Every structure is written in structure tokens, then in C-alpha cells.
Amino acid sequence: MEIRVLGPSCRACDKVYRDTKTVLAELGKAADLEHIRDLKEIGRYGMMATPALIVNGKVKSSGKIPSKKQLKKWLEEA
Template sequence: MEIKVLGTGCQKCKELDKMVREALAEMNVAANVEKVEDIGQIVQYGVMLTPGLVINGKVKISGRLPNKADIKKMIEEENK
């Protein structure tokens, strides 16, 4: 599973990265988590507002900070 946390380094972006890693650990799911801070790469995903969350190439979140339960649900959907 490939997960990308999109954000230029703001507090919400850092918090999303932390929550994603915690959710994966709690679920015992292996994933390659990458923090993408380059604005050019972020725009390529069509994300105009950060933070953004991309799982397996699909944009799941843009412009808001989800709760950990939502993150776990997204991971489960893509881990089938």
C-alpha cells in the first residue's frame, strides 16, 4: 500500500502524517508512507488545499484534517 501525505509543512499536514502512521500501527497494516511537500507534485494530484491524503494513487482527502477513525476506514477500503 502506498500512502502520500500532501502538504507544505503546516501544522495540520504534520498532524495528518502523524495520525496516518498511528492508524497504520494500530491496525498492523504495512504501508509505504511518504510526505510530499513539493507544491508541483501536490498540484499534480489536483489538490489545491492541503492537507491532502492519497492512498494507492487515489485522492481521499483535500483541504481538511480527518479524524483517525476516518483514516482507518480509508485504509481498510484500500487494503482489501
Template sequence: MEIKVLGAGCPRCDHLKQEVMAVMVELKLAADIEHVTDIAEIGRYGVMGTPALIINGKVAAVGSVPSKAQIKAWVKEASKN
């Protein structure tokens, strides 16, 4: 599984990455987790706000930090594929 947190290092971006990492530990799943701060790379995903969450190449959230429960649901769904 590949997870990317898009954002220039703002506190909300850092919080989202921490939440994602906590979910992965809780679910005992492995993933490559990357915090993308390069504006050009963020733009390639077509997102207009940060933080953004990308799971296996698909945009899951933009402009907010989703709840831990929502992140967990998305990760569980992605792990089935």
C-alpha cells in the same frame, strides 16, 4: 499500500501524517508513507488545498485532517484491494 500526505509542512499536514502512522500501527499494516512538500508534485494530484491524503494513488481527503476513524476506514478499504 502507498500513502502520501501532501502539504508544505504546515502543522495540520504534520498532524495528518502522525494520524496516518498511528492508524497503520493500530491495524498492524505496512505501507510506504511519504510526506510530499514539493508544490509541483502536489499540483499533479489536482488538489487545491492542503493537507491532502492520497491512498494508493486516489485522493481521499483535501483541505482538512479527517478523523482517525475515517482514516482507518479508508485504509481498511484500501487494504482489501
């Protein structure tokens, strides 16, 4: 599973990264998890609002902090 959290080092972006890491551990799932902070690289994904969460190439969230419950659902489905 490939997961990208897009956003500069802001509280919301860092929270999405931490929560995603926590939920992965709770589920016992392995993933290639990366926090992309570089604005040029974020732009390559076409994201206008951060934080953004991309799972296996699909945008799951943009411009908001998803709940851990929602993260769990997305990661179980991936």
C-alpha cells in the same frame, strides 16, 4: 499500499501524516507512506487544498484533517 500526504510543513499537514502513521501501526498494516512537501510535486497531483491524503492513487481527503476513525476506515478498506 501506497499513501501520500500532500502539503507543506504546516501543522495540519504534519498531523495528517502522524495520524496516518499511528493508525497504520494500530492496524498492523505495512504501507509506503510519504509526506510530499514540494509545491511543484503537489501541483502534479492537481491538489488545490492541503492537507490532502491519497491512498492507492485515490484522493480520500483534501483541505481538511480527517479523524482517526475515518483514517482507520479508509486504511482498512485499502
